[in-house]
Amino acid sequence: QSALTQPASVSGSPGQSITISCTGTSSDVGGYKYVSWYQQHPGKAPKLMIYDVRNRPSGVSNRFSGSKSGNTASLTISGLQAEDEADYYCTSYTSSNILEVVFGGGTKLTVL
Amino acid sequence: EVQLVESGGGLVKPGGSLRLSCAASGFTFSSSGMNWVRQAPGKGLEWVSSISSSGNYIYYADSVKGRFTISRDNAKNSLYLQMNSLRAEDTAVYYCAREKRGSSPIFDYWGQGTLVTVSS
Numbered sequence: 630q631s632a633l634t635q636p637a638s639v640s641g642s643p644g645q646s647i648t649i650s651c652t653g654t655s656s657d658v659g660g661y662k663y664v665s666w667y668q669q670h671p672g673k674a675p676k677l678m679i680y681d682v683r684n685r686p687s688g689v690s691n692r693f694s695g696s697k698s699g700n701t702a703s704l705t706i707s708g709l710q711a712e713d714e715a716d717y718y719c720t721s722y723t724s725s726n727i728l729e730v731v732f733g734g735g736t737k738l739t740v741l
Numbered sequence: 742e743v744q745l746v747e748s749g750g751g752l753v754k755p756g757g758s759l760r761l762s763c764a765a766s767g768f769t770f771s772s773s774g775m776n777w778v779r780q781a782p783g784k785g786l787e788w789v790s791s792i793s794s795s796g797n798y799i800y801y802a803d804s805v806k807g808r809f810t811i812s813r814d815n816a817k818n819s820l821y822l823q824m825n826s827l828r829a830e831d832t833a834v835y836y837c838a839r840e841k842r843g844s845s846p847i848f849d850y851w852g853q854g855t856l857v858t859v860s861s
Contacts, residue, residue, distance in 0.1 A: 663845050663846055667848075674852065675786065675848070680841060718785060718786050720786075722846050729800060730776070730791065732786045
């Protein structure tokens with residue numbers, strides 16, 4: 630299955646807001662409400678940040694928010710902090726073949 | 742506290758086999774769908790396989806279909822991944838991950854990962 634498309638990198642200064650996009654097709658992002666976002670620091674396991682497009686798990690800062698329009702999902706981080714610097718991945722179901730899970734290629738967030 | 746602990750990784754020659762295990766604790770394992778996700782060195786995450794809580798529904802990524810087998814033992818709170826006919830491109834850190842709810846690609850808990858290296 631093809632990975633969802635994310636920008637390779639984004640950057641922002643502390644206090645600013647950034648948005649990471651995740652583009653798929655009607656067979657994945659556009660067809661399901663199950664878009665999730667994960668944060669991964671170097672050498673660590675991924676951490677769930679957003680699920681079902683816009684829901685935050687308990688304990689995740691409300692500076693993180695998610696949305697979706699058509700075949701593109703987005704993760705917005707407001708009030709950037711140094712500890713937000715990490716890799717971010719989106720994921721969705723895909724029915725292009727059989728029901729499978731597909732990840733985005735990942736986006737490296739740099740806090741300047 | 743939910744804990745997932747992978748084991749079984751290591752160095753194996755191309756064409757060889759390896760069995761990964763994931764020991765679960767802190768939640769009702771028999772009620773949770775489970776997945777394997779891998780990450781090649783310096784690369785992104787790649788979903789490998791999923792198994793429903795009962796073990797009745799199993800899915801694989803095309804890249805491992807026919808070579809890998811996922812299974813679980815609910816009595817032992819354990820998840821497994823039998824990997825056969827290993828290739829260099831299977832080299833990765835393998836994570837087990839719990840589904841937040843059944844039949845959904847929402848992974849709310851992850852293990853620390855176990856490294857599999859396929860090399861001659």
